[in-house]
Amino acid sequence: MAAQRRYSRVEEADLRALRDIVGPENVSTRGWDLAVSSANAIGEVEGRAEAVVWPASAEEVSEVLRYCSERGIPVTPRGSGSSTSGNATPVMGGIVISTRRMNRILEVSREDLLAVVEPGVVYESLNSKLRELGLFFPPEPASGSVSTIGGMVGNNSSGFRAVKYGVTRDYVSGLEVALPSGEIIRLGTRAPKSSIGYDLVRLFVGSEGTLGFFTKITLKLRPLPEARRTGICYAESAGRAAEAIFDVMASPARPSAIEYLDSRVLRLLSESGYPYREAGAALLVETDGTERAAEDDMSRIESICRSRGGDFRRAGGAEEEKLWSGRRALGALVARLSPYIIVGDVDVPVSKLPWIVEEIYGLGREAGVGLVVFGHAGDGNLHVNILAGGRDPESRRRAEDLYARIIERTIEAGGAVAGEHGIGVEKRGFMEAQHGRRVLELMRRIKEVIDPSWIMNPGKLLPD
């Protein structure tokens, strides 16, 4: 187990060996580089790399990993570091291997609807290239302007549009992986469909850098929709909004996004100058596809919402843009409310949404801790922002206790402790409650098959 294991510190001889592999200019121990490579997007995870390495090829990664396995040096794979769960922070020290120089789009095939990329390609860069060909890679995370494809695959990331298009896991057709042993393996195929033994591709997707380092990723693509429609449905209560969600999701109309905004969030948004009004709750809805399909789906959603008593309105042009930019800004708006925030990412069966939202606010009131909850309603995915108030130990403890109770309720509801942010450091303590002891034991033994020295991203995903 990681906890019992003793890792080696990075010594001068190690730096020389790493420089021999990737070139002297691609290993750094400068303070600034170490700080940047150790930082979190959010949260209080602490860790500091002893060195950062920028390899340019699978072969270089492979040599670095083989070396670190032999020496027992922890390795943290890192893209842009936008994880909200502390995934890319080297909590056990050792080296960070950055994907910064492995950022080439190697191939895009319109006929096969595939792209082959290196792990450091940024989501938006890939999509801006794909757009020219009328294609896209759908699982847009809110952080898509910085998130790398390698990080998305490691984390099984997603966002708004997962409700229609699915998550990263659904789009990974093949992986080239450098294993901690230094071996380079190829998983999966270029075929659209396969049933060829244990699905190791999907074992590695979402493994958060704990099994190997992705050196090449083959992604499935989709044709770009030619039209979008946006509508917003204000409901008098959370319960009425939830009924509309059930009906929309069970209808043949398919939203490409359906976001839940409660009364507190609506107030925050309208006070911040976004074109929202106060109400019991609201659903921000998008449809897409061909012109007709987008229109047809939206008009059906409109009538479902109205039949549930909702005040529904279409939004176009500048207003449409402002509605979505308000939704996208929510994370940042909420961050201003408190110097320290825990960002939860629970996911519950859709039928449990109204119950759990009320439950969460009730627990917050009891604990005297502020909360802002919003999320991807069609997917049951709620971002629970716990406003700790301060960074002092007492405020943090209260916020963490509240978080633990929210997680308990999530598991009770048959839900998942993370919908799209992964486990990282932050949710390791909930893994046993989520999976049970025996399943965790299986995960640990699978980890040991692939990474017997436990050098890959130690301190993440699996509890000690």
Add this chain to the structure above:
Amino acid sequence: MAAQRRYSRVEEADLRALRDIVGPENVSTRGWDLAVSSANAIGEVEGRAEAVVWPASAEEVSEVLRYCSERGIPVTPRGSGSSTSGNATPVMGGIVISTRRMNRILEVSREDLLAVVEPGVVYESLNSKLRELGLFFPPEPASGSVSTIGGMVGNNSSGFRAVKYGVTRDYVSGLEVALPSGEIIRLGTRAPKSSIGYDLVRLFVGSEGTLGFFTKITLKLRPLPEARRTGICYAESAGRAAEAIFDVMASPARPSAIEYLDSRVLRLLSESGYPYREAGAALLVETDGTERAAEDDMSRIESICRSRGGDFRRAGGAEEEKLWSGRRALGALVARLSPYIIVGDVDVPVSKLPWIVEEIYGLGREAGVGLVVFGHAGDGNLHVNILAGGRDPESRRRAEDLYARIIERTIEAGGAVAGEHGIGVEKRGFMEAQHGRRVLELMRRIKEVIDPSWIMNPGKLLPD
């Protein structure tokens, strides 16, 4: 490894122990029961159960597995036995555990778009119940009237509609599994989305009964489309048909099925009285969704096909039904052409379709062996029917050699040796060419973590 391992024979004392667990009437060694429980849907896989067991609960399965692990008795999980790869044939003897009595639909939730079923539920029975609620479980295999959900999950099955709706893997939200140790574990959640550590759900999906026995399956559901449209596009050549496929798949119009029928298949169908005509090749296309979306998608596909020089016609009513029943009958029609047939199930990147179809027929001519090729074109999935001619060793050898060469070409094209039929007995010999030695070694070691006595479905999936 399975090959080196020596398994125990089922003795009188074992039968007594099994009867104690499931009741005397639920263990059989009668000739008829053993024959039925050992038979193949197709192919020449040989094996004979020593006993068949019909448990009624997870607890009974668990006790049976624990007993067999201790005694070293091979266990073959079996649904309806419709595998075309020999998956459910007890090639090493031992016992067959049938899912026949575990056939309850435990829950259907419209709000959560989930069903919880036992493994022996037949695909069509589930869907006929779901239809009443306006829902369905999409990955319809051609054998859906007999295939069980347990078998579909074990095999990661799919069919016509995978091109739009995906495969079984995409719909499994949770699994209850009895492990060979007798432990019962629960994998996954009821949440629509999750990113909570290694994806063991998808490790078990497609594991072909080699890791454990599914005792409960939680499936995602979809709203039933309210309309369908069918069209057929005749092209002057395979190449022109392929161009139409590329354009359709890269357009925002989304077919719910797009089947490739070549000139030989068209002749076979029209000679068998189905409403097809002879041509270079044809695409049988379906769209679905709301009335408008189905119509809009089909009219776009129509214009794409026409712009590629295709002779496109819509089909409705009785003709529509006959076109699809012809397509569904193809397996049976082809089976009449030869006393012994190998049914290949290769899957290639869509861009390689025209090349590989010609390649396959070329190889057949060279070998002097008849062939019929058809399949799910949008998915690159081709069912390659090799008409061996006779069951004599020489005919079989020629057919098998041809099959091996077709598989070589498939792998060369970046494809998969099985699109939806799994590996079973039949394709074990291709696993190393498909995955490479190191990846196979990882699969074996993962197998050993979960089934250290190698009792689960030995002789399947992993080569010796």
